[in-house]
């Protein structure tokens with residue numbers, strides 16, 4: 001049994017999925033993994049099913065009918081994690097942008113109760129991003145500045161998707177109300193956690209651009225974030241968060 005579950009949403013990650021699973025399960029801390037796949041056309045889920053024979057008690061899989069966005073994939077995973085009694089629940093990408101070794105740092109921050117939510121942050125000390133085009137770095141960096149101005153949250157990396165939550169946080173947040181799909185989802189989770197008064201810590205990490213597989217970033221994801229932040233702030237004003 002493990003007290004920590006790493007949720008990894010996947011869509012067409014056939015080139016990454018086996019290595020990321022092996023890298024996480026080789027860590028000295030025995031985490032479990034839940035893959036939430038959206039019926040990937042490249043059959044990522046079949047590779048996971050095959051690996052489940054090797055990692056019977058550590059690797060779990062949920063396959064949804066069709067591509068429905070990263071936000072709802074995580075909400076699905078969070079509910080599964082709570083039902084299965086995990087105390088520490090992680091968000092991580094499949095594409096090795098997040099170094100699996102850093103899971104331990106995030107875990108330690110939450111396990112020692114220093115944090116209820118630990119964020120793997122690119123912008124605590126300068127900008128720690130490897131191989132991203134300047135346009136992506138600027139977009140992501142200024143997105144965080146924008147979020148800080150609108151919401152007042154003092155978080156350097158508001159769109160980060162490498163996170164550890166103590167289960168109490170996910171129990172307190174009404175997961176059925178989460179509707180955002182991309183970057184906005186990451187911002188929304190941080191804002192709801194912040195508004196409930198939980199302790200948020202940023203742990204410095206180095207983020208590396210994916211070398212295999214395709215990005216799912218799109219203009220609609222950016223638009224959702226720009227308007228989403230304003231709508232979150234308005235909801236908060238009317239006490240409807």
Ligand SMILES: Nc1nc2c(ncn2[C@@H]2O[C@H](COP(=O)(O)OP(=O)(O)OP(=O)(O)O)[C@@H](O)[C@H]2O)c(=O)[nH]1
Pocket residue numbers: 008009010011012013036037038067068069070073092093094095097209210214215216217
């Ligand atoms: N289940 C599911 N997973 C998704 C979906 N969209 C993205 N993902 C996964 O979410 C993680 C992050 O997606 P990325 O495409 O890497 O998005 P990003 O990190 O913003 O963009 P890049 O780093 O530029 O590729 C990856 O593991 C994706 O496979 C989706 O609609 N459903």
Ligand SMILES: [Mg+2]
Pocket residue numbers: 093095097210
């Ligand atoms: Mg990525």
